[in-house]
Amino acid sequence: MHSKYLVSLFLCLFFIRANSQDQEKAILTTFHSISSHDLLNYAAELSSEKYKGRLSGSPGYAAAASWVASQLKQAGVKPCLADGSFFQWFPNAYCDVLTPGSLTLLAGKDNPEKEYKFPDDYYPGSNSASGTVSGDVVYVGFGISAPELNYDDYSNINVKGKIVLMETGVPYKSNDSALQKWEPYSYHRYKFQRARELGAAGLLYVSKIANPNTSYLEGFVYAHIGEPVAEELFAGTGQKYAETRAAIAKNIKPNSFLLNKKVKISASTNYFPDSRSCNVIGMIEGSDPILKNEAIIIGGHLDAVGSPGCLFPGALDNASGSADILAAAKALASSEVKPARTIVFVFFGGEECGLYGSEKYVKSPIWPKEKVICMINLDMVGNGTGFHLGNGKTFPEVLNHFSEANDKYLHRDLKASEVHVNYGRPRTDGAIFEKGGYKVLELSTSGTVKPVYYHAPLDNADALTPEIMEDAAKLLYLSILDLANDQGIGVK
Secondary structure (H helix, E strand, O other): OHHHHHHHHHHHHHHHHHHHHHHHHHHHHHHHHOOHHHHHHHHHHHOOHHHOOOEOOOHHHHHHHHHHHHHHHHHOOEEOOOOOOOEEEEEOOEEEEOOOOEEEEOOEOOEOOEEOOOOOOEEEOOOOOOEEEEEEEEEOOOOOEEHHHOEEOOOOOOOOOOEEEEOOOOOOOOOOOOHHHHHHHOOHHHHHHHHHHOOOOEEEEEOOOOOOOOOOOOOOEEEEEOHHHHHHHHOOOOOOHHHHHHHHHHHOOOOOEEEEEEEEEEEOEEEEOOOEEEEEEEEEOOOOOOHHHOEEEEEEEOOEOOOOOOOOOOHHHHHHHHHHHHHHHHHHHHOOOOOOOEEEEEEEOOHHHHOHHHHHHHHOOOOOHHHEEEEEEEOOOOOOOEEEEEOHHHOHHHHHHHHHHHHHHHOOEEEEOOOOOOOOOOOOHHHHHHHOOOOEEEEEEEOOOOOOOOOOOOOOHHHOOHHHHHHHHHHHHHHHHHHHOOOOOOOO
16 A cells, blocks of 8 residues: 555656646747747837827827737737727827927027927927917916915916916925825926916926826917026026026925016917727636636736827837737737636726826726736836836735746846835826725836937837847746736735
8 A cells, every 4th residue: 555655646746747847848938939029019010100109099099009909809818898899998188289389589688589499499288279379488486376385386476478487296305295285286287277377378398208198278388398498598587497496396485587588489289179098908818717707907008199299109108018018918818828817908098198098997997806916017118127016025925926937037137116105196007006906016127228218209119128028028928827827816
């Protein structure tokens, strides 16, 4: 009996080991099928001229969403909306910027006329009204009226009929509970609407990035400028721009004044108030009859900032993350080793317009929240040498799957951080899920190989590092498959 028992145990261990070896071989076969060539092709496709910068709500974005859905369908990833489609729709007004417009410093007592250059000096407003405005320039700091905080940039200045020069953000810089009181005033839409309420004719925003997360206000023309233009507008005032801004933030004390300069801003746009956009959502159903009721969500935003004056390709931000997710989805769909749990892939629309897509999903989830293991968000994962998993240290039961996969197969530098409360406004789709009660981890890259062009015309496929994109997709494939098959983890 003893001898038979040993033989049976040996055979059992042999078959378990052989099965494990076969399984690892199958996983590695799929692992090696993920290539940087394919990843770069996906990102180049999404950042190409045909999609016109993937501005959410526009026909270009809709075409990009359809392309992603077609790729998912071809790979065998299933649609999971109630209507049998991949598309979760939501309202999304947008503005089509037809030309770069113009920005002119008008001749004055102490300065000649100067035509500023696009895109070196300014970008046209992504939601500017069409037309031309001119007037005296008034510096209004952060453009905030907050009586309960004893702060008002407009308290001693008349901006009616004038062009306001304004900062982004709020003067309060500490990430603590006091920042919560400032949050409502940090939104671009608040700032624009407050300036318009007080009669401003136009606005120069010291933030030279294309940004559709602003207000369209009829007759209100604006442009984004770089700090060198702001410095020129301050010339002759006795104050330096950077020092003035820093003093307001340091003392939490407004300092608004006329700059004795006149500018003219011209814009040519079409506004589409009744447009809509969508999230693209697909899934791989779990293979286990019980565990398939639990899901892991992988998401990243598909939209970019459009073509305000020229094409802003949005390759790193965030064709890279979308390409990584698409490659991982194809790998998981083709894998001989199947995930026991369901994997849901979400390509968000409306992120750049104000996190519309993630808010839509959280309010109208397609998978029960209580059955979601975690949500992994990817944004700008296409240029770097290593990885960072935000919130990973707080969720070691998820982080361990990423760390083990990386240590065994990829050997990249992988760091993680703990959950830190953000008292300011949410900036990522992951933050919306976190506020909605989901366990969220943010996958990003560390280190840079190439210059980063944020919301700029040079954010094209040449700005990407295909090797890190390949490894990001491989890391997702290995980690998510392992997590989906982990019998020791579950929703609580």
